Amino acid sequence: MAADTTQNAAAQVLPPPRTEVGVIGWMHANLFSSRLNSALTVVSSALLLVILWYGLRWIFWSADWTVVERVGGLFLIGSYNTELACPGQNCFWRPQVSLLLVTALLGMIWGIMGGGVAKRIAILAAVVAALFAFLPYSLDDMGWDVRFLLLANLPSTALGWAVARYTPLGQPRWAVAWGVAVFLITLVLQRGLPNVPGLQPVSVVYWGGLTLNLILAVGGISLSLPIGIALALGRRSNLPVVKLLCVVFIEVFRGVPLITLLFMSQTLVPLAFPENFPQNSLFRAAVVITLFSSAYMAENIRGGLQALHPGQAEAARALGLPGWQTTLLISLPQAIRNVIPAIVGQFIALFKDTSLVYIIGMVDIVEIGRVFISRPEYLASAREMFVFLAVVFWVFCYGMSYVSRHIERNLGVGER
Amino acid sequence: MTTNGHTVTDEEIITCRDVHKWYGNFHALRGVTTSVKKGEVVVIIGPSGSGKSTFIRCINRLEQHQRGDITVDGIELTNDVRNIDAIRRDVGMVFQSFNLFPHLTVMNNITLAPIKVRHLPAKEAEDIAMELLERVGIPEQSDKYPAQLSGGQQQRVAIARALAMQPNIMLFDEPTSALDPEMIKEVLEVMRELAESQMTILAVSHELGFAREVADRIVMFDEGIIVEDQPPDEFFNNPRHERVKHFLSQIL
Numbered sequence: 001m002a003a004d005t006t007q008n009a010a011a012q013v014l015p016p017p018r019t020e021v022g023v024i025g026w027m028h029a030n031l032f033s034s035r036l037n038s039a040l041t042v043v044s045s046a047l048l049l050v051i052l053w054y055g056l057r058w059i060f061w062s063a064d065w066t067v068v069e070r071v072g073g074l075f076l077i078g079s080y081n082t083e084l085a086c087p088g089q090n091c092f093w094r095p096q097v098s099l100l101l102v103t104a105l106l107g108m109i110w111g112i113m114g115g116g117v118a119k120r121i122a123i124l125a126a127v128v129a130a131l132f133a134f135l136p137y138s139l140d141d142m143g144w145d146v147r148f149l150l151l152a153n154l155p156s157t158a159l160g161w162a163v164a165r166y167t168p169l170g171q172p173r174w175a176v177a178w179g180v181a182v183f184l185i186t187l188v189l190q191r192g193l194p195n196v197p198g199l200q201p202v203s204v205v206y207w208g209g210l211t212l213n214l215i216l217a218v219g220g221i222s223l224s225l226p227i228g229i230a231l232a233l234g235r236r237s238n239l240p241v242v243k244l245l246c247v248v249f250i251e252v253f254r255g256v257p258l259i260t261l262l263f264m265s266q267t268l269v270p271l272a273f274p275e276n277f278p279q280n281s282l283f284r285a286a287v288v289i290t291l292f293s294s295a296y297m298a299e300n301i302r303g304g305l306q307a308l309h310p311g312q313a314e315a316a317r318a319l320g321l322p323g324w325q326t327t328l329l330i331s332l333p334q335a336i337r338n339v340i341p342a343i344v345g346q347f348i349a350l351f352k353d354t355s356l357v358y359i360i361g362m363v364d365i366v367e368i369g370r371v372f373i374s375r376p377e378y379l380a381s382a383r384e385m386f387v388f389l390a391v392v393f394w395v396f397c398y399g400m401s402y403v404s405r406h407i408e409r410n411l412g413v414g415e416r
Numbered sequence: 417m418t419t420n421g422h423t424v425t426d427e428e429i430i431t432c433r434d435v436h437k438w439y440g441n442f443h444a445l446r447g448v449t450t451s452v453k454k455g456e457v458v459v460i461i462g463p464s465g466s467g468k469s470t471f472i473r474c475i476n477r478l479e480q481h482q483r484g485d486i487t488v489d490g491i492e493l494t495n496d497v498r499n500i501d502a503i504r505r506d507v508g509m510v511f512q513s514f515n516l517f518p519h520l521t522v523m524n525n526i527t528l529a530p531i532k533v534r535h536l537p538a539k540e541a542e543d544i545a546m547e548l549l550e551r552v553g554i555p556e557q558s559d560k561y562p563a564q565l566s567g568g569q570q571q572r573v574a575i576a577r578a579l580a581m582q583p584n585i586m587l588f589d590e591p592t593s594a595l596d597p598e599m600i601k602e603v604l605e606v607m608r609e610l611a612e613s614q615m616t617i618l619a620v621s622h623e624l625g626f627a628r629e630v631a632d633r634i635v636m637f638d639e640g641i642i643v644e645d646q647p648p649d650e651f652f653n654n655p656r657h658e659r660v661k662h663f664l665s666q667i668l
Contacts, residue, residue: 314478315515315574319529319581320505329528333519411519 067381068388071372075392078208078363080190085206089198095211096149098186099129100156105182107157108175111164117406121399122157129153183218190215204282208363210392212282216354220290221347227290228297229336233327235302246298253295258353261288266360285357293350300342304335337411344404348397365389424632429454429489429585429616430475436483437470444470445481446640454584457617459627462637463663468620471637472587475618476507489584505533508578512590514570516562516577522549523558526577534581541580548576552606568599572606579610586610588619622667628652636660 018024031041073092079085081092106122113119133150164170190211192201207215234246253261265284273279308331316326336343358367369385372378378385430452437445444467452458460468473479474486477493477500486493488503517525526545530536536544549555552572554565562570571591578586588607592600604626611617611630621627627634627648634651636644636659644651644660655661 309513309515311511311513311515312517315509315511315517318476318478318504318507318509319577320501320533321529322501322533325532329532330517334517337519 063384063387064381065384065388067372067378067384070378071368074209074368074372075365076209077211078368079206080202080208080211082206085202086200089200091202092146093149094189094192094199096146098182098189098211100149100152101182101185103129103153104156104160105175105178107160108164108170108178109160110157111161112170112172112175117403121403122161126153126157179222183222186215204280205361207282208365209368210365212357212362212364213351213354216286216289216357217351219286220293220350220354223290224293224297224346224350225343227294228301229332231294231298232301232305235298236305250295250298253292254299258289258292258356259359261292262356262360264288281360282362285360285362289350289353289357292353293346296346296349297343300339300346301335303342304337304339305331307338308334337408340404340408340411344400348400351396351400352393365392423614424456425454427454428452429456430618431487432475432484433486434484435471435474435481435486437467437474437479437481444640445474447484448640448642449484450635450642450645452585452616452618454616455614456632457611457630458619458633458635459631460618460620460635460637461622461624461627461663466637467640468637469589472589472618472620475585475587476504476509478509505581506583507585507587508581508583509587510571510574510578510589510591512593514562514567514574514594516570516574518562521559521561522554522565522573525562525573526580529577530580544580545576548579549573551579551609552576553602566599567595568602571595571599571603575603575606575610585616585618588617588621590620590622592621592623624652624668636663638663 016025020028032038073081077092077095080095081090085091103122103126106118106125110118110122130151130153133147164175189199190202190207191204192199194201231246231250234242235250237243237246262285265288266281269284270279312330312334313326316330317323321329355364355366357364358370363371366389369389373382373385428451432451433449435445435448436443446467448467448471460472462468470479474481474493475488480495481493489506491499491503493499493503516522517528520528523542523545526548527538527541530541530544531538546555546558549558552575554569554572557565557569557573562573565573575586575591591607592603595603600623604623607617607619607626608630629648631648633645634648635642636651636657638659643657644655646655651660652664655664
């Protein structure tokens with residue numbers, strides 16, 4: 001007779017053994033699950049301790065951070081406020097007004113989203129900006145007017161938040177409109193207008209510092225996504241000419257290094273225009289960076305489109321949706337959300353690539369650092385300078401990745 | 417004429433004459449001639465690769481036939497885009513893999529086409545959607561996303577989505593083949609109710625019990641042609657074709 005394996009009593013629900021839960025369970029599973037694992041844990045802990053010991057000792061004791069203090073406001077705006085760029089007046093207020101507009105935008109987004117990531121970022125930006133007002137040393141002859149403008153970032157954030165909460169402007173499309181307006185106002189403010197007192201033109205060759213990196217990055221990011229989408233759709237088009245043009249564009253811009261493209265934008269492109277045609281080296285650089293990034297973006301998005309089940313488009317067509325609506329409402333939203341990590345990766349790469357404009361003579365934040373450490377009195381401070389620059393870039397890039405993680409999580413509702 | 421409890425008129429709503437379709441060198445449909453009357457329920461069976469799915473996908477032009485004529489609801493299927501869109505508005509389709517839009521809620525899946533294609537006001541489209549969800553038995557799921565539903569529920573949403581365009585004809589392409597047994601029943605129940613409401617139905621399905629009870633005609637495809645076209649009783653009890661007997665013996 002076969003052994004009776006059925007149980008008469010209902011199965012009992014027991015708590016898991018002590019080694020499977022809590023801190024001990026976690027350490028057991030992740031740090032000491034096998035002999036090899038235990039050895040690796042011990043060795044890497046020792047290594048980590050050594051690195052932390054020497055690293056922290058350098059940061060707090062032997063490093064000399066005066067170079068960072070000395071460069072001060074140059075990091076933010078380069079030589080924008082020098083006598084050469086802005087003769088006879090103080091132009092520092094212009095980027096500061098732009099900053100006020102940006103914090104108002106962040107406040108507005110916070111008001112629309114109602115908390116979460118948007119809130120944290122808006123508050124962080126406003127507080128950091130306001131804290132600059134309390135720096136003991138001078139940010140380029142920082143007077144009380146400058147400190148006052150920096151402090152005004154707090155009420156400006158609150159104003160943006162209040163507008164979003166208590167007026168009909170609290171809708172995503174108005175935030176987008178305001179974002180575009182802020183970008184354009186910033187460009188006009190920085191460039192100045194002829195014959196307007198107080199707004200005398202400042203040539204783009206004096207634009208610099210973090211402002212330059214951010215202008216190039218924001219412009220590039222917000223335009224390379226739509227251009228990339230158009231190129232991706234074009235490459236999948238049934239029209240042979242459109243398809244060919246898109247393939248050629250993508251392959252040319254992907255196949256040439258950005259540095260080469262930047263050089264060509266400054267040396268070759270001007271030849272294509274009449275001699276007295278208004279030329280703007282910053283604009284040409286921005287176009288090249290945007291198009292370069294668009295080519296990569298197009299391939300990311302094409303990957304997302306290709307991963308879609310063909311049944312999605314079929315179902316939409318079977319419901320009578322015309323082709324363009326099928327693309328716009330069904331294919332693209334799914335494709336884009338599937339490749340958000342790749343898209344954000346491209347945004348981050350673009351932001352870091354903006355520092356390459358130094359090779360065409362623009363003085364971005366990295367180049368400012370490089371110029372300073374080549375002065376005899378700061379020769380010994382190269383380490384401090386580059387660590388500081390690394391932290392600045394890391395903050396912005398990690399910010400993008402942080403926001404994208406939250407967007408992914410929010411969009412992931414009900415996803416496979 | 418009344419069969420299986422529903423009324424079939426004499427008006428032909430789908431007419432196919434000598435339809436041919438090639439995929440590259442593969443001759444998938446090799447001269448299909450048949451017609452479907454308004455209110456009729458036709459179940460299509462046949463071995464895999466016999467062209468049955470290709471055939472019903474030709475009826476709303478998800479596939480293009482290369483020779484012969486297909487006329488649906490008085491409109492001939494040509495490359496004229498206006499005709500194709502007009503027919504697709506009139507012909508609902510349900511797929512084997514549901515093909516719900518995963519980024520939209522159940523409600524938005526159903527109201528999308530009525531709002532965008534029929535230009536209904538959102539409120540009206542939502543009322544219709546709610547009625548349909550009640551008809552398929554899942555009104556409480558309207559705010560969920562497709563991935564949060566079981567397979568049977570997803571397929572019922574897909575049926576509601578197709579019905580929201582108020583089609584005259586419903587096409588089903590193996591609607592229960594991807595489902596667990598207990599879910600097959602709930603989907604067939606909805607299809608049965610639909611058949612009783614005088615909807616014209618063309619269904620590719622291997623649910624022979626359903627075919628026997630609900631269909632007016634059972635059509636068997638083999639190697640790109642129709643080899644048998646009979647009312648259920650005749651089809652099961654007195655098949656004329658040797659290949660039908662062989663096929664039935666394999667799946668019964």
